[in-house]
Amino acid sequence: MVGCGAVGALFAANLAQLDDVEVWGYDVWQEHVDAINTGGLTLTGAGEVVGRLRATTDPAEIPPCDFGIVATKSMHTGGAVAAVAHAFRNGSVCSVQNGVGNEEAIAEHVERVIRGTTFPAGKIVDPGRVQWDVKGDTTLGPFEPSPAAMEEIQRLAEACTRAGMPTEAVPDARGPQWRKLIFNASTNPIGALTGLTHGRVCENQALRALVSGLVDEGKAVAAAQGIELDEDPEQLIDYAARPEVAYDHKASMLQDVEAKRQTEIDFLNGGVVRFGREHGVPTPLNDAVTALIKGVEAAWAA
Amino acid sequence: MSGGGIQRVCVVGAGVIGSLYAAHLARVAEVLVLCRREEHARAMNEEGLRVSGHHDFTAEVQAATDLSDLPEADLVIVATKTTELDAAVSRLAGHWTGAALMTVQNGLGAEEVAARHGDWPLISAVTFMSGTRHADTHVEYILDTESWLGPYGETPFALAQEIAALLVEAELKASAFEDLRPAQWSKLIFNSTVNSVAALTGLPHDSHFAEQVRVEQLGHLVSDLMEEGKRVARAAGIELHEDPWEMNMLATRRGSRHYPSMLEDVEARRPTEVDQITGALVREAARLGVDAPLQTAMYRLVKAREASWVSD
Numbered sequence: 001m002v003g004c005g006a007v008g009a010l011f012a013a014n015l016a017q018l019d020d021v022e023v024w025g026y027d028v029w030q031e032h033v034d035a036i037n038t039g040g041l042t043l044t045g046a047g048e049v050v051g052r053l054r055a056t057t058d059p060a061e062i063p064p065c066d067f068g069i070v071a072t073k074s075m076h077t078g079g080a081v082a083a084v085a086h087a088f089r090n091g092s093v094c095s096v097q098n099g100v101g102n103e104e105a106i107a108e109h110v111e112r113v114i115r116g117t118t119f120p121a122g123k124i125v126d127p128g129r130v131q132w133d134v135k136g137d138t139t140l141g142p143f144e145p146s147p148a149a150m151e152e153i154q155r156l157a158e159a160c161t162r163a164g165m166p167t168e169a170v171p172d173a174r175g176p177q178w179r180k181l182i183f184n185a186s187t188n189p190i191g192a193l194t195g196l197t198h199g200r201v202c203e204n205q206a207l208r209a210l211v212s213g214l215v216d217e218g219k220a221v222a223a224a225q226g227i228e229l230d231e232d233p234e235q236l237i238d239y240a241a242r243p244e245v246a247y248d249h250k251a252s253m254l255q256d257v258e259a260k261r262q263t264e265i266d267f268l269n270g271g272v273v274r275f276g277r278e279h280g281v282p283t284p285l286n287d288a289v290t291a292l293i294k295g296v297e298a299a300w301a302a
Numbered sequence: 303m304s305g306g307g308i309q310r311v312c313v314v315g316a317g318v319i320g321s322l323y324a325a326h327l328a329r330v331a332e333v334l335v336l337c338r339r340e341e342h343a344r345a346m347n348e349e350g351l352r353v354s355g356h357h358d359f360t361a362e363v364q365a366a367t368d369l370s371d372l373p374e375a376d377l378v379i380v381a382t383k384t385t386e387l388d389a390a391v392s393r394l395a396g397h398w399t400g401a402a403l404m405t406v407q408n409g410l411g412a413e414e415v416a417a418r419h420g421d422w423p424l425i426s427a428v429t430f431m432s433g434t435r436h437a438d439t440h441v442e443y444i445l446d447t448e449s450w451l452g453p454y455g456e457t458p459f460a461l462a463q464e465i466a467a468l469l470v471e472a473e474l475k476a477s478a479f480e481d482l483r484p485a486q487w488s489k490l491i492f493n494s495t496v497n498s499v500a501a502l503t504g505l506p507h508d509s510h511f512a513e514q515v516r517v518e519q520l521g522h523l524v525s526d527l528m529e530e531g532k533r534v535a536r537a538a539g540i541e542l543h544e545d546p547w548e549m550n551m552l553a554t555r556r557g558s559r560h561y562p563s564m565l566e567d568v569e570a571r572r573p574t575e576v577d578q579i580t581g582a583l584v585r586e587a588a589r590l591g592v593d594a595p596l597q598t599a600m601y602r603l604v605k606a607r608e609a610s611w612v613s614d
Contacts, residue, residue, distance in 0.1 A: 209602075
């Protein structure tokens, strides 16, 4: 597991339940690593799990692995994978991160790459302890320019499913990835720029129309690449706005902005913009929110 | 004293702009200040109005919170925020029928609001002056840029010229135009863009607003927003006095880091003037049937940001 933040921890702790799987965790946060090695990695909430695994901040300690699962924040993908690439000379590496562009970054360091999209979510409450907020499905498929074999993708999906993380292996995993990308890119920066929770963004009609404008651009970019979305992101957005789902949820980008942490804008709206440009699809609203969030980040440095 | 008929000026609203006009004009005319808070009026009456920065002096003014405590003025300068304009002018309704009235609000439509309350000859004005208020009786004069004046409706151009001359005599920068709309629209497009971008990013108006090297840099957005504004102006038949993008380049090249009022309002969680500035442009676009998706997006985002302070 490359990166043991909330999502990484959900995979690591659950996979560590399996008798036939040995899990190693790589993370740069020493206290978290120490806590995992002493007391295990504890999940509470949607599932109660204590995972026993070996965690380390030292890439050299990691033995050769069959699979890598990358769950760092997107801007750290390249650096993290470069540090641990030696462990995957004969293995394949899968991204379960947000946005687009992570697989490309992984493929610079390892040969066989798996495109992944995951919906479960949580947050770290203390070193070694993670609150599991939402269960959800994961979809894996080959990263076309540098693919893992379908057989090994199925093996990883089967292990995750057996561990309590329902995962499907498909020949083209771009549909779920772009559905999640469009969902995130159309809601995260709006929450971050206005300070509103997901539910309040959606009940403001003018703002909801702006969200749809962003969604439409994302759909056009997906269509230009021949990607068929597995579900309409609009439905996902409205579903999440329900009081019992995620009305009060502050988008992760809003949390980042409130904490003045670098956001994942380059991999969300920045990704929509980049792929749009490559395929000749204009994305003026995504251009605008990308520039605004970059401006927010610049204001912290000013 | 000026050679014309303007002997006594009343400034309504003693924020930064109102205070700068009042203090400077007090050197060449009798100046009254109508403000809202009793202690503010008392302080100005006792201590006078101090200007620091570009100029350094203290002026004597006569301040009050009630119009009936003041003698009739020849000229009224309404320098409130746009959001307070209607309430401020309604206090003048039925009074001082011989006075001329000048509006200096941001955005569009201040003259129409003023005209609803009386038949005074109206002067349109926009100002680029800026300053910082340090106390009720102390304002720092920071940017000594121009005020532009023009006649509204049937008002003779000579009146705008006379007031501009009075401001110049008071050592402020001012010019009169036969038609102010080209200047007003230049400022509207500039303000609508710079204020909303600053309010949403937290950046003062600095060099980021001019950067256009990489695609995601803010200069592209600023330029795209201004192009939309220019399309609206063209549809309204306005030939702009200055290109807003050139104004942006000039302001950021100076190396200054001006805090637009909308950013100050957002930081203080006060209602902003977005309805009167970006909102005015968006409404004009809709009226004229011009697409303005980016200005519309900015308007909606700032409105929503304001909404986030309620029940937060």
